[in-house]
Amino acid sequence: MQFPPSPPDESGRGPPREPPALSGLDRLIGGLAWFAAALGAGVVILMMTVVIYSVINRYVLGTPVTWSDELSGYLVVALVMLGAAEALRRGDHISVDLITGRLGPGRQRLVEAWGNILVLVVAVSLLISGKATIQYSVDRSEERRVGKECRSRWSPYH
Numbered sequence: 001m002q003f004p005p006s007p008p009d010e011s012g013r014g015p016p017r018e019p020p021a022l023s024g025l026d027r028l029i030g031g032l033a034w035f036a037a038a039l040g041a042g043v044v045i046l047m048m049t050v051v052i053y054s055v056i057n058r059y060v061l062g063t064p065v066t067w068s069d070e071l072s073g074y075l076v077v078a079l080v081m082l083g084a085a086e087a088l089r090r091g092d093h094i095s096v097d098l099i100t101g102r103l104g105p106g107r108q109r110l111v112e113a114w115g116n117i118l119v120l121v122v123a124v125s126l127l128i129s130g131k132a133t134i135q136y137s138v139d140r141s142e143e144r145r146v147g148k149e150c151r152s153r154w155s156p157y158h
C-alpha cells in the first residue's frame with residue numbers, strides 16, 4: 001500500500017525528522033526483526049539437516065528415527081511465526097486488495113489499523129494460551145515424579 005509522500009522538513013530539502021524516541025524505537029524494532037530473520041534462517045538450515053538425517057537413516061541405514069517428523073513440524077511453526085513478525089513490520093502481510101484498492105488513502109489507513117488491531121488480539125490470545133499450556137505441562141510433570149527420579153517434563157508418554 002502506497003501512501004502520499006511526507007512533507008519535507010523545516011528546511012524544505014528532505015523528509016521530516018522523527019523525534020529521537022521514535023527513531024530509537026524504530027531501530028530497536030528493526031534490530032529485533034533482523035534477529036528474528038537470522039533465527040529463521042537458522043531454523044531453515046536446522047530443518048533441512050533434520051530431514052536429511054531422517055532420510056539417510058531411514059533409506060540408507062534402515063533405522064528410521066521417530067522424532068524427526070514432529071521436530072520438523074515444530075520448526076515449521078517457529079519459521080512461520082518468525083517470518084510473520086518481519087512481514088507485518090514491513091507491511092508485506094497477506095491482504096486482499098480487491099476492496100482496499102478501491103478505498104481512498106484515509107480509509108486504507110483505517111482498514112490497515114483494524115488489521116493490526118486484529119493481529120494484536122490474535123497474538124495476545126496465543127500468548128495467553130501458550131502460558132496456560134506451559135503451566136499445564138509443568139503441573140502434570142510435578143504429578144508424575146517417581147521417588148527421587150524425575151522423568152522428562154515434556155514427554156507426554158509417561
